[in-house]
Amino acid sequence: MQDTDIILWIMDNRRLIESTQRPTKEEQIQIFKIANIVDSTQEHKMTSCGRCYESAKRAIMRNLPTLFI
Numbered sequence: 001m002q003d004t005d006i007i008l009w010i011m012d013n014r015r016l017i018e019s020t021q022r023p024t025k026e027e028q029i030q031i032f033k034i035a036n037i038v039d040s041t042q043e044h045k046m047t048s049c050g051r052c053y054e055s056a057k058r059a060i061m062r063n064l065p066t067l068f069i
Contacts, residue, residue, distance in 0.1 A: 006034055010060065010067050017057050018068065032056050038063040 035044040035056035044056040
């Protein structure tokens with residue numbers, strides 16, 4: 001996944017990342033995939049765990065703060 005693809009996907013799904021809305025399976029896969037790309041300090045494994053999902057969303061917001069202003 002390239003940087004432009006990541007940015008476009010985040011901009012199209014910003015409401016999903018900032019809210020507590022439940023994602024579809026495809027959206028969840030993308031969030032974990034993007035979190036692993038932008039956050040190299042840890043591995044975000046895709047699980048059904050709510051805490052893991054929130055951690056992946058926080059990693060995206062923390063590493064790409066200009067997209068969430």
